[in-house]
Amino acid sequence: MSADAKISRRAFAGTLAALTLRPWHGSAQGYAGLGSNANDYAQVTPGKVFSFPTDHGPHPDFRIEWWYLTANLADSAGTAYGVQWTLFRQALLPGPQREGWANQQIWMAHAATTRADTHRFGECFARGGAGQAGVEASPFRAFIDSWEMRGDDNTDPNRIAPLELSATAKDFSYTLKLVADRPLVLQGDGGYGRKSERGQASYYYSQPFFKVSGRLAIDDKALDVSGQAWMDREWSSQPLAADQTGWDWFALHLAGGEKLMLYRMRQKDDNNYISGTFISADGATRQLTSADVAMTPKETVEIAGRKLPVQWDVAIPSLELAIHAMPLNPRAWMGTGFSYWEGPISFHGTHTGVGYLELTGY
Numbered sequence: 001m002s003a004d005a006k007i008s009r010r011a012f013a014g015t016l017a018a019l020t021l022r023p024w025h026g027s028a029q030g031y032a033g034l035g036s037n038a039n040d041y042a043q044v045t046p047g048k049v050f051s052f053p054t055d056h057g058p059h060p061d062f063r064i065e066w067w068y069l070t071a072n073l074a075d076s077a078g079t080a081y082g083v084q085w086t087l088f089r090q091a092l093l094p095g096p097q098r099e100g101w102a103n104q105q106i107w108m109a110h111a112a113t114t115r116a117d118t119h120r121f122g123e124c125f126a127r128g129g130a131g132q133a134g135v136e137a138s139p140f141r142a143f144i145d146s147w148e149m150r151g152d153d154n155t156d157p158n159r160i161a162p163l164e165l166s167a168t169a170k171d172f173s174y175t176l177k178l179v180a181d182r183p184l185v186l187q188g189d190g191g192y193g194r195k196s197e198r199g200q201a202s203y204y205y206s207q208p209f210f211k212v213s214g215r216l217a218i219d220d221k222a223l224d225v226s227g228q229a230w231m232d233r234e235w236s237s238q239p240l241a242a243d244q245t246g247w248d249w250f251a252l253h254l255a256g257g258e259k260l261m262l263y264r265m266r267q268k269d270d271n272n273y274i275s276g277t278f279i280s281a282d283g284a285t286r287q288l289t290s291a292d293v294a295m296t297p298k299e300t301v302e303i304a305g306r307k308l309p310v311q312w313d314v315a316i317p318s319l320e321l322a323i324h325a326m327p328l329n330p331r332a333w334m335g336t337g338f339s340y341w342e343g344p345i346s347f348h349g350t351h352t353g354v355g356y357l358e359l360t361g362y
Helices: none
Strands: 064-074 080-091 105-115 118-127 133-136 141-144 147-150 163-168 172-179 192-194 201-218 221-236 244-254 259-267 273-279 285-289 294-297 300-303 306-309 312-316 321-327 338-349 353-359
Touching: 064 201, 064 338, 064 353, 080 133, 080 141, 080 147, 080 221, 080 338, 080 353, 105 133, 105 141, 105 201, 105 338, 118 133, 172 221, 192 273, 201 244, 201 259, 221 244, 221 353, 244 312, 321 353
Parallel strands: none
Antiparallel strands: 064 080, 064 221, 080 105, 105 118, 133 141, 141 147, 147 163, 163 172, 172 201, 192 201, 201 221, 244 259, 244 353, 259 273, 273 285, 294 312, 300 306, 312 321, 321 338, 338 353
């Protein structure tokens, strides 16, 4: 099932009715309607005390939510790959949760794998309340049909590890094991991730320290792969302001063991809002603001009638960091019903490493 609409990674916010997909074209109120009023839903406010494993589960009183993982992998010959696994939840209506097929939650999932010469993706939809998709906090399990991110009784809720991850599409599949030896990271101000100067925000935490091993197949050719992964958890009801058109998001694994998350929320007046977190190798964090960071798009690629900035310069003078980021595959276009660009990148300069880039709203 698909629809003619634009949405992305953390933006499963089109209005869907029953199992027919009827996209809400909300560009006048922010990217794909994410800037529209959500007063009847639960609100994101500063000072939340996170509780694990409870917060690994769904928050149906909020309008949108996602469980999002990206992995930078390599096989024994050194060939680079990227893997994406994402589960989105969207509430069609606020209020008490209804039973069975009357439940107002819709689920969508994306899976992808990328190599320098190919990019493959798949997409699934499900209705809440019917047992086809959902998330369980303990033991952790996020699933839609046969796609699954699963823990067990040994999974540490403060690390959300170990986990097993799997997805199968028509021309690729993967089964991966995820382990982590450091705790979760609260993004923004103690997990309060601001998206504008006008109060739009999400609750946001990550596990950027996953180590990965497992099996990846493309066109039935299976390979053993290993590498590192980053998982993001966010939920909100109105994460964008009405004048914000989309975002550019980085999750970077530095060669020294540090991690860096950055996003630039693009505004119509070009007064873009930048936020980020620098994470030291031991897990300590430093919050970054627009005053700390310069994110400069460089070379573009044209896909599906859009010009997408897939090469970037990023500078953070206070960290003595200046890097140039390039995609593994410039054509890592997620041509799903809700389309966007998402793919693995590498970077060089004062620091080297790998990561993932997402581009929405172009």
